[in-house]
Amino acid sequence: MTTYKHILIAEDDSFLLSLLDIQCSSLNMETCCVENGEQLITEALSYQYDIILTDIQMPLCDGIQAMQILRRLGYDRPIFAMSADSLDCEGFDFILQKPVDIDQLAELFNQTPQQQKVQLQISSELTALFYQNLSQLSQDFATAIHNRDFVLMRQICHKIKGGAASFGLSILSQLADQLQQRLSAETLNDNLLEEGRQFLLVLQQSGAKNETA
Amino acid sequence: MRPPRILLVDDVDYSRQLLRNNIMALADAKLLKYQNFNFFNAGTAADANILFRLHQPDIIFLDIELPDHSGLELLAQFKQEKPACFVVMVSGASTLDNVTQSIKMGAATFIVKPFSGDKILAAIRLFEK
Known part of the structure; x- marks a missing residue:
């Protein structure tokens, strides 16, 4: 089985991003693409990537700031920059001149080692504890909907978002994330309450699946 | 070598347990310098304060919310x-905002949930440097 190196590409120009995505994929890299420095930091901190390739000028947080924040947080994996201007900046492992030469990129990828991957260990006791917690959260969420308590609904979504993905419930985690964002951004309204009810059904089904498993 | 003291601050039981289990699994797999750790659990800020003063932990995993x-x-x-x-x-x-605020206030690093083996390993290895 071939194991691909994982690359995180950050570029705000959608055309260039697509081009880099295609080029890196053709070099047998598994790609993830983001469009600004904030997304770059979040994704990089997942520690899934062997290489980061970033543009310099990007919205929200530029490539240099993102690299400096990551280095300050102890991120020690390779970060390559791409720049149309000459750039002298400590912290990058290499600075590529734009337009990026694919042969140079291929050589850099070949020189970069694949990072060790460590699986998360989840015991059956821990899984049982998680589902016990999920059942309680499900009951609390039903009460929060009944009482139109948006603050409690948001807090519960936050807890589910953080925990569910570790236990293989990625869709539940994503739904919790989406609902939490809406609960933070909007004031009390019936549409949101209805979304809450739909989320509760998914939440209850997620707990029930474990009981029948 | 005295085992490092780790304070786990999170209001969710299984999150603290997951961290503890995985740190010990990394030590058992000989991926860390230290072979043992002493853990303390806090579900609230009030408990964390008491345990912090009592045990003077070397590492703190601190949930932001x-x-x-x-x-x-x-x-x-x-x-x-x-x-x-x-x-x-x-x-x-x-x-x-969360990340830059944490850096300004002196956090060593930042883990975004969900937890993964790689994230936990990176954090402990940074401590060991």
Whole structure:
């Protein structure tokens, strides 16, 4: 089985991003693409990537700031920059001149080692504890909907978002994330309450699946 | 070599348990310098304060959203009382604001939930450097 190196590409120009995505994929890299420095930091901190390739000028947080924040947080994996201007900046492992030469990129990828991957260990006791917690959260969420308590609904979504993905419930985690964002951004309204009810059904089904498993 | 003391601050039981199990699994797999750790658990900021003063932990995994207090305020307090303590901020949402605020207040690193083996390994290895 071939194991691909994982690359995180950050570029705000959608055309260039697509081009880099295609080029890196053709070099047998598994790609993830983001469009600004904030997304770059979040994704990089997942520690899934062997290489980061970033543009310099990007919205929200530029490539240099993102690299400096990551280095300050102890991120020690390779970060390559791409720049149309000459750039002298400590912290990058290499600075590529734009337009990026694919042969140079291929050589850099070949020189970069694949990072060790460590699986998360989840015991059956821990899984049982998680589902016990999920059942309680499900009951609390039903009460929060009944009482139109948006603050409690948001807090519960936050807890589910953080925990569910570790236990293989990625869709539940994503739904919790989406609902939490809406609960933070909007004031009390019936549409949101209805979304809450739909989320509760998914939440209850997620707990029930474990009981029948 | 004295085992490092780790304070786990999170209001969710299984999150603390997951961290503890995985740190020990990394040690058992000989991926860390230390073979053993002493763990202390806090589900609230109030409990974290008591355990912090009582045990003077070397590493703190600190959830940013606690039921009774902001994790960021607690971070500032810990760093003031023991500047050398190594604090790993943990959050379900890594906004740029959260990350930069954590750095300003002295956090050593930042873990975005969900947990993964790689994230936990990176945090402990950073402490061991």
